[in-house]
Amino acid sequence: MGKEKKSGKVITLILMMLSLNTIYVLPYLMYTYYAPLQEAMGLLGRDADYGKLLNVYGIANIILYIPGGMIADKFDAKKLLIFSMIGTGALGLWEATWPSYTILMIIHVAWAFTTVLTYWSASIKCINVIAGADEQGSMYGSLEAGRGIVGIILTTIFVGIFTKFSADSSKAMSYVVITCSVVMILVGIAMVFLMPVTNVEGSTNKGLLDSIKAMGQALSRPVTYLLSGMIFGACIAQAGISYLAPYLAKVCGMDQNMTVIFANYNRTICTLIGASIAAFAAKKMGRSSKFMIYAGFGSIVSYILLVLIPGSAVTMFPILVIMVFSTLCYPVFRALYYAVVDELGTQKNVVGSVIGIASILGFLPDTFYTSMCGARLEADPVGGYKFVFITCMAAMALGLICAFISDRKILKYRKTDEYKATIKQADM
The missing domain is CATH 1.20.1250.20 (MFS general substrate transporter like domains)
Incomplete structure (x- = not known):
């Protein structure tokens, strides 16, 4: 294997570790910041409405898994991943302004499109395409292990930001959401310049x-x-x-x-x-x-x-x-x-x-x-x-x-x- 091809795999693997550890943080943020996020959204005392945000995201996900698979087989995974990372990050920056409940609902539905329709199957296929027939297990295993390391680092950063500004829940959550969103957008931009083309012969449908x-x-x-x-x-x-x-x-x-x-x-x-x-x-x-x-x-x-x-x-x-x-x-x-x-x-x-x-x-x-x-x-x-x-x-x-x-x-x-x-x- 040539050095250039091998380095391309390593770079892709690192970028995928970063993307997989950030792209699902915002839709599921209530799992780790339930009360402060609820307060920032202005939904205190409205637990049912708060829960519906995740429900509509989950329902949209179920609907989009199959068309997402078709899209992953139609387009180059790299292009789909770039769109997903930048799109999810942009929606996160919008959420950080704490708009109305209707807009928050729209953002969560839109996240289903950027995290499932154009991302989920494409992310798995990306590794499938760059890994050789004899290294599929080692590549996916390395991806999962790397996600653990990156996850610890990012979690520590997010917790540190929240702790520093915890006196004001709205401000603290805004900074957490903005930081995560910026990281996603930067990863998307890095994919544009650093990730090699993932569209090998026979990998997409015409x-x-x-x-x-x-x-x-x-x-x-x-x-x-x-x-x-x-x-x-x-x-x-x-x-x-x-x-x-x-x-x-x-x-x-x-x-x-x-x-x-x-x-x-x-x-x-x-x-x-x-x-x-x-x-x-x-x-x-x-x-x-x-x-x-x-x-x-x-x-x-x-x-x-x-x-x-x-x-x-x-x-x-x-x-x-x-x-x-x-x-x-x-x-x-x-x-x-x-x-x-x-x-x-x-x-x-x-x-x-x-x-x-x-x-x-x-x-x-x-x-x-x-x-x-x-x-x-x-x-x-x-x-x-x-x-x-x-x-x-x-x-x-x-x-x-x-x-x-x-x-x-x-x-x-x-x-x-x-x-x-x-x-x-x-x-x-």
Whole structure:
């Protein structure tokens, strides 16, 4: 591989780490700054209206996943990413003026267009296109690990800004939103000058009819549904992690301050470690699905133990260790499942459509899982947590089955002349 091509991959990877860590901050800002953001928007006492902002964003996302996949297969990913970063940042600067509720609603709907329609499938396809057939897992794993590092840095900056101006919530939130928006716009501008062209031969469709045909191919390909199953499992496992700290506090009796520290560092550090190991293992093993199988087994065993071991002060330490292990397993799936798309020989002009369909199915838990768990916890606090662990175990079992089937199919595909020709062309 030439030095220029290799440096282009590294630059693209860094820019994608920055973009993925900023583009979704603003739509989900209420998750980390609920009260101060509500006050800045002038929505104190209007929790229902406040919540609707995220609801309309989520609904628009679901609608736009599939057309977003078609667009990713029609246009050069670089152009879509540049538009997404600058567009999302510009909308953020508009939000920072704290306009009327109607305008805030319009901004959130517009964010769905810039973060999903033109960004989500294009961002995944970008890595798919620049990575060789033998480095898909290591590239996606490195992306996820790098996101962990960049996420820690950016979070520290945003928290520092908020803390400095926290006496005035509106001003503090304005500076946080403006800083994030400016970073996004700068990343978009950097993409213009630094990111190499991501439109390789055969990666895009020429017209609408070709895009429709690509969508039809994606619907008929097993990889679409295998990927959706792996995303579904990891999606529920990710949501389930948010219940680990409350379980330690309410059932095991851990000090509240300690649970806050645990919650903040467990996910961040485990994601960084898990994704880094995944990147190394995928390269070492030669395919991504094999290590996902190991992670799936480990995750299931950890949730079985959490169900069987009664929560108490006496069992707190072993439960803590098991929780850390389970949190290490989930990012392995998130770091590697997109690599399977290429490893199963999916044509580049179909990748976006595969990701769009798989995303709308795989991320369905976002629409119901936390409210379902919340209802169970209200009805039976202790039993509710067991319900969380059981559903996480079942979801990861689905992910494991899909990873296992993918692994068999990858091994079968690698015996074909098509795969051998692809590898030969990559080595040229």
